[in-house]
Amino acid sequence: MCRLLTPQLKEALKGFPLYSQDGKGKDAVCRAIFALGSVRWFILEGEADGRDTILFGIVIGLMEDEYGYISLNELSELSLDLTSQGLGTLQVRQQPNFQPTPLRDLNDQRLQCFLAEFGK
Numbered sequence: 001m002c003r004l005l006t007p008q009l010k011e012a013l014k015g016f017p018l019y020s021q022d023g024k025g026k027d028a029v030c031r032a033i034f035a036l037g038s039v040r041w042f043i044l045e046g047e048a049d050g051r052d053t054i055l056f057g058i059v060i061g062l063m064e065d066e067y068g069y070i071s072l073n074e075l076s077e078l079s080l081d082l083t084s085q086g087l088g089t090l091q092v093r094q095q096p097n098f099q100p101t102p103l104r105d106l107n108d109q110r111l112q113c114f115l116a117e118f119g120k
Contacts (some may be wrong), residue, residue: 003096004034004076005053016045018056020109029071033095037061037080041070041092042103042111051081057062058103063092065114 011032019029034041036071039061046055053072059065080090103115 002053002073002076004072004092006094008032009094010097013046013053013054015046015057017047018054020045024117026102028067028103029100030103031100034092035077035095036090036092040108040111041075042106042108043070044073045058048111049069058111060108060110060114063076065110 009032015088016029016031028044030042031046032043034043039059041055041057041059043055043057045057046053051073055070055072055075056068057070058067059070075092077091082088082090103111106112
């Protein structure tokens with residue numbers, strides 16, 4: 001079982017299968033947030049696909065900010081080895097106690113800039 005497929009995530013995605021928020025733009029509801037360092041994944045929807053869960057959302061902080069599909073299995077395998085800096089290995093984590101929130105109401109400047117540019 002994928003370490004990121006928690007009861008909290010299952011509950012957050014219930015009723016939000018892929019394509020359920022198409023066309024909602026800034027009114028789409030972010031169901032969960034994952035982070036690794038300064039990279040954040042804002043999850044809008046998702047559904048089981050065999051032994052994986054396919055998510056759709058926005059990734060901020062990689063080479064390019066973008067909408068896209070995310071394999072939960074692949075996300076759970078990502079890590080950042082910072083042992084040479086004395087920090088150990090970082091893994092992707094789900095933001096605890098996050099309550100579903102419309103994208104427009106999330107307090108993340110880079111996300112809001114992305115949404116403003118995408119909406120033009």
